[in-house]
Amino acid sequence: MGDRTGLSPASGITPVQQMVASGTGALFTSLFVTPLDVVKIRLQAQKTPFYQGKCFLYCNGLMDHVYVCENGTSCTSWYKTPTHFRGTLDAFVKITRNEGVRSLWSGLPPTLVMAVPATVIYFTCYDQLRDFLRYGMGYQGSQVPLVAGGLARLGAVTVISPLELVRTKMQSRQLSYAELRVCIQSAVAQDGWLSLWRGWGPTILRDVPFSALYWFNYELVKAQLCQGYRVHEATFSMSFCAGAISGAVAAVMTLPFDVVKTRRQIELGEMETLAVVAKKPSSTLMIMRRIWAEAGYRGLFAGFLPRVIKVAPACAVMISTYEFGKAFFQNLNRERELQGQ
Template identity: 55%
Template sequence: MSEISNINIQKLTVVQQAIASCCGAIITSLFVTPLDVIKTRLQAQSNPFHKGKCFLYSSGLKDHVCVRENEDSKAWYKKTGHFKGTLDALVKIIRIEGVKVLWSGLPPTLIMAIPTTAIYFTCYDQLCEALKNRLEKHDEHIPVIAGSLSRFGSVTVVSPLELVKTQMQYRRLSYKQLYLCISTKVAVDGWVSLWAGWTSTILRDVPFSGAASGSISAVTTQPFDVVKTHKQTQLWDSETLKIPQRDDKSTWAVMRKIVARNGITGLFAGITPRLFKVAPACAIMISTYEYGKSFFSHLNEKKNQHP
């Protein structure tokens, strides 16, 4: 990411920077959530479905409802309809599930946006200033270093909320069902399970923070986004249903399985909606953030002129 601040941030308080970034995040989230839902559905449908007895069920689309026998227990779950692409997914989701589903996961997205953007943009500006004091003022590496460190911190803090958002976008869950799913998972694997997909998210987002072109970075990091979705949906499904999961869960192991099952194109599932959201999301976020900083900068100047 290129240096985004043209305003002397010493005129702004940390709280003012956080408010400016959060406003941008809220507006951006409202715009990109439908694309995020479509991307998650496209990525999740390529996951292998557990073996079991299958029964045909129709609700506008032909879905498969399967039962898997696990020792003495039986667990039912439904396979989502197949989407041929971004437009096909959009039409089918609206027709079968309604328009509101396109904003599934919006509450955790908005909750996640506050700490993510507050941590990232505030740390970014502060680190840039600190590094300028230690290094050459116009060192071209400063934005890359500051962006990468800030993204690493923000991703780590909000990773559990990212998981909740992905679960809500992947399938229609009530808050009670979501709580049951999460509590069962934590009981089985501990609190660390809430950071499922953290490694692949880091590999996806940190390079994004230092890349010159958002679109190029989106394509390059897409395989890690697919792996992140896979680990936050299918692996959770199998363990929530108390199905033993002995396979290697590492990022590279999951990536190899995806390639073996769907070919190299499987690593780029959902790339179209992700590319569609990159440019406008960045434009909205940066513009709103800079406008917010400008507003607070002028406000502070007026206060200094008229104490």
């Protein structure tokens, strides 16, 4: 997968340099897209207020509350559900107004803790697998980025899945770190350590096809741009455009599984808040059927705009930063080779 110097035969950089480039890209991307991720999760998690008997129960995607009403539902007239969001812009405005600007970056620490190692694993494994398939196994064609992207994402998701669960809980409900620790400990005590991988199935169904489609389209679009502009290597702007296009296409095609993943991960939090006895988690198919029955196809594509707005620029920023980092190390390695001659 490399020569005696440890350099990749295709990129001309070492795996460590690939890790540094991908980690830097992950840092910038996480800072940029976390507010959009918060809005997406709030829109996916919110439900219509529900009334039953003398109790008023509502879930706005931030927190569950139960009020005992002496006068029936009329006692709720004082409460106007200020954080029920009608859309992406409405969510941005209300979250900022009611909770402060900093709340748009809620869950950023676990996002960084998750995103940096996940991206390092993901991008490094992709490049190494792609080079191995092309130069080690002799495979050529469009199936190489398809297979390499899917396998790399499978490994990264499995390793990072518990941190993804923590991040989703912090963004869907306002939790302190102490409350979050109690929530995680309760989940482990009730359902065992496997509960930390809640949502792994739909995450795999979302991320593995996403990754395969993303890298397939990215390599294709990048090659076409290079051919059109008659250049051998893609420029920063070419990588940016190719990443945005391929990310948007893959995001739209895998959005229903993103909705299911969010719903499944917050199920446990809802049961804990309402003191409901734990039950076996719903399957991916059952959750999809439930969402379809409640809201039709629109429910399966909840958070469509913030996801596309988030994923397209995120992919563009990530891949262009990564390619820029690789180009930097390529030039550095060439200069070292010339100095050593």
